[in-house]
Amino acid sequence: MLQILDARRALGDKVLFDSLFLSVRPGECAAVVGPNGAGKSTLLRCVIGDEILDAGTVRVDERVPDDTSPHFRSAVAFDLGDDATFFDLTVAEHLRLVLRLHRCAERSATVDWILADAGLAEVADRYPHTLSTGQRQRFSLAVVFMRSARLIVLDEPEQGLDVDGRGWLIGKMAESRAAILVATHSAEIQKSADIVVRIGER
Numbered sequence: 001m002l003q004i005l006d007a008r009r010a011l012g013d014k015v016l017f018d019s020l021f022l023s024v025r026p027g028e029c030a031a032v033v034g035p036n037g038a039g040k041s042t043l044l045r046c047v048i049g050d051e052i053l054d055a056g057t058v059r060v061d062e063r064v065p066d067d068t069s070p071h072f073r074s075a076v077a078f079d080l081g082d083d084a085t086f087f088d089l090t091v092a093e094h095l096r097l098v099l100r101l102h103r104c105a106e107r108s109a110t111v112d113w114i115l116a117d118a119g120l121a122e123v124a125d126r127y128p129h130t131l132s133t134g135q136r137q138r139f140s141l142a143v144v145f146m147r148s149a150r151l152i153v154l155d156e157p158e159q160g161l162d163v164d165g166r167g168w169l170i171g172k173m174a175e176s177r178a179a180i181l182v183a184t185h186s187a188e189i190q191k192s193a194d195i196v197v198r199i200g201e202r
């Protein structure tokens, strides 16, 4: 589903990654790990078509990432921490909107189910900007997992989550049929991944 072939990205003299190969099939999870500033988020941005490699190729469903392509946008769900929400829509209304606009996974066919699953039932009628950090993170992740995306890209999804939230996240990743690429500092997520890619480590 996701293929990265001989990828290289440098910033000036600093090589973030080079000769990087990765293949992630549906139902598999690849964790990208490494120290702060190593280039994990940069790699993720190259995968979602937000940034371009200096060398090598990324293929999603055999195609070059193109964030202007309807096929690419429906195939890929990502949360890179950008937190884009409508100021005047509640949590439940956001979920209803996504349910209408995207083909969504069978089990998450109702807003009530998604809210309960994500532990957000109590804040269904609140606006996203009024949520706590962890609640916002659960909300962002719920929006990603409710879709039937073929590729899921997550940047440090563990941020702000409590123990239950991290357990919920790992469960969602494990049951997903998508290929998952996740940049993380969490040992739990790294442990649960099928593939671990290390960048910036000697």
Ligand SMILES: Nc1ncnc2c1ncn2[C@@H]1O[C@H](COP(=O)(O)OP(=O)(O)OP(=O)(O)O)[C@@H](O)[C@H]1O
Pocket (backbone or CB within 6 Å): 011, 016, 034, 035, 036, 037, 038, 039, 040, 041, 042, 043, 183
């Ligand atoms: N907009 C930018 N302009 C210039 N340099 C940038 C920009 N964004 C990131 N960088 C630099 O690119 C390098 C890689 O950053 P990146 O965010 O990919 O690292 P990371 O591995 O995700 O780090 P962290 O674990 O801290 O999130 C860092 O040296 C960073 O300072």
